[in-house]
Amino acid sequence: MTQQVPSTEPELAGxxxxxxxxxxxxxxxxxxxxxxxxxxxxxxxATEDDTAFLASLGLHTIxxxxxxxxxxxxxxxxxxxxxxxxxxxxxxxxDGAEFWKMVRDGDLDQLRGIxxxxxxAARMIASYRSIVAERTTEHSRVLRALAEDSVPxxxxxxxxxxxxxxxxxxxxxALGVEREAxxxxxxxxxxxxxxxxxxxxxxxxxxxTPEIMELLSPLFDARAEYLEAxxxxxxxxxxxxxxxxxxxxxxxxxxxxxxxxxxxD
Numbered sequence: 001m002t003q004q005v006p007s008t009e010p011e012l013a014g015x016x017x018x019x020x021x022x023x024x025x026x027x028x029x030x031x032x033x034x035x036x037x038x039x040x041x042x043x044x045x046a047t048e049d050d051t052a053f054l055a056s057l058g059l060h061t062i063x064x065x066x067x068x069x070x071x072x073x074x075x076x077x078x079x080x081x082x083x084x085x086x087x088x089x090x091x092x093x094x095d096g097a098e099f100w101k102m103v104r105d106g107d108l109d110q111l112r113g114i115x116x117x118x119x120x121a122a123r124m125i126a127s128y129r130s131i132v133a134e135r136t137t138e139h140s141r142v143l144r145a146l147a148e149d150s151v152p153x154x155x156x157x158x159x160x161x162x163x164x165x166x167x168x169x170x171x172x173x174a175l176g177v178e179r180e181a182x183x184x185x186x187x188x189x190x191x192x193x194x195x196x197x198x199x200x201x202x203x204x205x206x207x208x209t210p211e212i213m214e215l216l217s218p219l220f221d222a223r224a225e226y227l228e229a230x231x232x233x234x235x236x237x238x239x240x241x242x243x244x245x246x247x248x249x250x251x252x253x254x255x256x257x258x259x260x261x262x263x264x265d
Contacts, residue, residue, distance in 0.1 A: 159196030
């Protein structure tokens with residue numbers, strides 16, 4: 001049985017960007033049911049109280065979209081009794097390894113070279129496009145699992161913004177949620193208490209100068225243009241959401257109806 005969640009969003013001490021996506025409106029007048037679909041950053045640093053709260057949600061499945069490099073950096077998720085953990089990496093550990101090493105260790109001139117003049121935002125847009133175009137198997141598996149038995153479910157990556165953000169958006173598209181509502185939920189990741197903490201090596205006065213933080217901002221912001229690039233990729237590649245769901249993800253009208261019955265009021 002799906003448990004009711006508190007009306008006030010909890011502020012978890014060791015888990016960033018947690019929220020219930022319930023309440024979002026669909027184009028046919030329904031709403032996403034509360035207590036069936038959650039999103040967050042990684043659970044590796046969950047405190048004892050955080051863990052107790054997460055355990056109280058009655059989760060069936062946690063989808064972790066981190067790769068092995070992420071898990072090595074942050075640690076494994078906290079264990080929740082009776083919860084199935086499914087790891088579906090949406091990025092390759094080697095993809096951009098040198099880039100992210102530069103983000104952590106590079107000096108100002110190096111960061112200017114890889115991020116200035118729109119290069120940071122362009123990298124993010126390219127990443128969103130590739131995840132939608134190339135990770136159809138993973139997204140199909142998630143939606144099929146949700147339709148079969150995997151709710152309540154929590155989806156997360158490292159920050160809960162990009163890989164989890166795209167996967168939540170794909171799920172909401174399948175549910176028929178209004179496009180503006182999907183973007184608005186995605187942008188909630190910009191709230192100060194939700195944002196991923198930027199990690200840089202070095203002293204505070206040299207590693208986190210205003211210019212460096214400005215250069216890094218495209219990587220750690222949730223920007224509507226990123227998600228719109230994912231939507232545009234669906235349109236360009238498949239001609240529309242319905243064809244994407246059917247031909248790209250292999251979902252039949254019957255399976256979509258089952259999914260909607262599970263997750264919508």
